[in-house]
Amino acid sequence: MRAAVLHALGQRPRYQELPDPRPGPGEESVRITACPLTNLDRARAAGTHFAAPTELPAVLGSLAAGRLPDGSRVLFRSTRGVMADRATTRHDWCVPIPDTVDDVTAAAVQNPGVSAWISLTWRAALHPNESVLVLGATGVTGRLAVQLAKHFGAGRVVAAGRDPRGLAELRGLGADATVRLDVPDRDLDLALREAAGPDGFDVVLDYLWGRPTEVYLNTLVVNDMVLRHSRTRLVQIGQMAGPSLTLPAEVLRSSGLEILGNGTGNAPPPEVLSGSLVRVLDLVGAGQLRIATHPVPLAEVAEVWDLAPSGRRTVLVP
Ligand SMILES: NC(=O)c1ccc[n+]([C@@H]2O[C@H](COP(=O)([O-])OP(=O)(O)OC[C@H]3O[C@@H](n4cnc5c(N)ncnc54)[C@H](OP(=O)(O)O)[C@@H]3O)[C@@H](O)[C@H]2O)c1
CATH class of the missing domain: 3.90.180.10 (Medium-chain alcohol dehydrogenases, catalytic domain)
Structure with a gap:
């Protein structure tokens, strides 16, 4: 061969x-x-x-x-x-592979499609009307995640990325708002706070880690002693912007942040994986x-x- x-x-x-x-x-x-x-x-x-x-x-x-x-x-x-x-x-x-999907498209969508599906369902347990932030949305997997979040009934979906053309295309794929990541930290901090609104994001899909995710995590710190119930499930999926970051302890105490991963160490049962692939292929075939x-x-x-x-x-x- x-x-x-x-x-x-x-x-x-x-x-x-x-x-x-x-x-x-x-x-x-x-x-x-x-x-x-x-x-x-x-x-x-x-x-x-x-x-x-x-x-x-x-x-x-x-x-x-x-x-x-x-x-x-x-x-x-x-x-x-x-x-x-x-x-x-x-x-x-x-x-x-269904007749409605060609081999190249099927091969392309298998890993990112299933990963985005599992991140939103199995890991984040997204509920209808919840808000979603996708960090690294202009990539192949982030684009699928934006579309699938809408498919699952997410309320507001915010796509964050560097590529302005990709961000504009994501509007057409269902993103309700976009955030540019290639700006100074202070501007990114303000843009993420504005995009999050007063209630914050329910789910964050993170394909980046490193600096953009660090800036986002610091927006979660709340400087008061009010007792609140909030949950932000951040699913760590990729590390395109860096393998590590600094996580201040106060982020975890003053917010409802829960950090999960999506990868080989936390995979769902095989039938859940293959079932999600079948559904992803059906959606692709149906356009x-x-x-x-x-x-x-x-x-x-x-x-x-x-x-x-x-x-x-x-x-x-x-
Ligand atoms: N765990 C899993 O199940 C799983 C599955 C699929 C993917 N992944 C991982 O997720 C990540 C993204 O995958 P992909 O398929 O979407 O890749 P991709 O199509 O190559 O896209 C890469 C994305 O990362 C962004 N990016 C790259 N370097 C960056 C930086 N320094 N700062 C900010 N953004 C940066 C790109 O932004 P621009 O568009 O601006 O270049 C683009 O949005 C990879 O690390 C991949 O290994 C994990």
């Missing part, structure tokens, strides 16, 4: 020939048709993610679209890498959930590795 192979952490993968993977007991062989290139893949290859490969060389990627031996179109996952034209998987790790893609040949993996087109998911096509 041909595959994108990582030989050393911090390098780009090489497109090269490898022996075909052999299906183990209970596994099937899949002919891959589309594989997304995500920030997770980049961070794992760079060695900056907690799940960076420990054995090299390694085929990267874990989620893709493909054909089973009987010709059926599926989304699947594999623990042995999917940036290739062949992989193996377990039958119970496959979800059929109610939009994702932009940038398909490129798998052979060009090294050239496109560091290029992340704004708001579009790069998809490698073998």
Whole structure:
């Protein structure tokens, strides 16, 4: 098979020939048709993610679209890498792709769509009419999160990001208001307070961490001794703006902040994950959930590795 192979952490993968993977007991062989290139893949290859490969060389990627031996179109996952034209998987790790969704779109939406769905439902337990702030809304996953928050009946959804064109597009995708992040801290503080209103946000989806999230957290401090009941569920999902931040203790005592994560360590049961993927694919097929893609040949993996087109998911096509 041909595959994108990582030989050393911090390098780009090489497109090269490898022996075909052999299906183990209970596994099937899949002919891959589309594989997304995500920030997770980049961070794992760079060695900056907690799940960076420990054995090299390694085929990267874990989620893709493909054909089973009987010709059926599926989304699947594999623990042995999917940036290739062949992989193996377990039958119970496959979800059929509906006729209304093409392979590239299906492969692109699997990870960010399910992540946004699970963040809003399983982790934040969003209720209708609650307000939502998305930090990093101009990214692929943030855009889906804005749309899904509206789909779940959120009241006010505020999209925060740097890219003015992306923020304008988010208005058309359901955002009620936008906040520019690429401004001085003082201006960002004021903009976030104004967007939050007197009651604050019920749910915050955080794809950034680092400075923007730190500025937001400091807006939560209340300088009085009034007893209140409030809850702000912040779901930590990505760290595009930094791996760490400073959290003053007073934020946690003077506000109703609850910090959760969304990732491998707190995943819902498999049937919840696959059920959410089926619903995400149905919404995409019905034109109610939009994702932009940038398909490129798998052979060009090294050239496109560091290029992340704004708001579009790069998809490698073998
Ligand atoms: N845990 C999970 O389940 C899960 C699932 C999906 C994604 N993620 C993580 O979530 C993050 C976003 O993913 P994505 O798919 O949306 O990526 P993406 O499409 O590449 O978007 C990246 C986003 O981060 C913003 N950004 C990058 N650097 C920034 C900085 N220094 N300050 C402020 N904003 C910055 C970008 O803003 P501009 O548009 O202004 O460039 C854009 O909104 C990544 O860390 C990814 O690994 C986690």
